[in-house]
Amino acid sequence: MESIITWYARWIREGKLPVTSDWNAELRLKFTVQDPCQLVRKSLGDSIANDLRFVVKKLVGEENFVDMHPNKSNNYCCGGGGGALQAGFPEQRRAYGLRKRNQILATGAHYCIAPCHNCHSQIHDLAEYYGKKWHTIHLWTLICLSLGILGENERAYLGDELAALGL
């Protein structure tokens, strides 16, 4: 089994996926990224975390990427893993997620990229619950946005400033 993130990075390096951060040159929106535990600490380690950052920086511009601390294999779990989203303890799940919320807020990012379904659900829920201070998006959304091929109905998680960009 391999991760599609490894392939995103490879396709960008090979020129098959000519993504750019030009769309963000004036907007200067800030992005941070979650390291999914299952993907990073528990399986592929810092090499996939580095691929992930390579892809994100290409997409948003190096100066617009703000890393969380701690990060990569040392990052904190979002609180949605291990079945927590379905475990029936929403109050405790959100208390757990406070640490992730604080990490994201400390980056000042407008967007948190969550390339894992559990993380996406949890971090999106944390944003909704704790005052909507950031947007939570999949990587595929940003790749297609950068390539100018993101359709109208594929923007559910984007904020107002990107809702119509490139349409």
Added chain:
Amino acid sequence: MCLTCGLCSSGCPASGLEGMDPRKFVRMAALGMGETLLQTPWVWMCTMCKRCQHVCPMHIDIPALVYEARQHWPREKRPRGIVASCDASLKTETSSAMGVSPTDFEFVVRDMLDEVRTTQKGFENIVAPLNKKGAMFFLNQNSREPVTEPDEMVPLWKILNYVGADWTYGTLGWAAENYCMFAADDEAWERIVRTKVQAVEDLGAKIWLNTE
């Protein structure tokens, strides 16, 4: 051998929930207080993320202890949401925790594909192959997309089409999630994994590609 340093607890977002933390958990186990550990619902709040083990100077696998504690809960007492998702995935060959059948998945993919082809300029020939033999990639997919937000599958298809990837979905074993692992049901967990591997091998795909 725990050194009691507390690195595990200081870096654990679940510390303090239910009056528990990883160091306390491992100390109680060492002190023979297993019966108490088998009662605490904290084992369902810990996400078994392994950060405690990652920072532990002795590399103690605390998440494995948590997993064992989960296994000691009678199945009917384990969180219903987790167990129901595991059970649903056992009832269909797709392994979908949301119970999506092979035909439902095929319908959603074809329907969505048809919509993109007819409404989006430049994507008249986009493909989302199903059960293609011998492809390079067998792509899995979280059940949430086909069930609640099929539009979110489209950017992924566009990327794969853009790079000219040789890929396929399988109508069997495509679901990415495995709630039987979270339910601490070893036998069911293994069955789900084997169902998925079988699906990938039956199509002769080279790489089982895990999506975001």
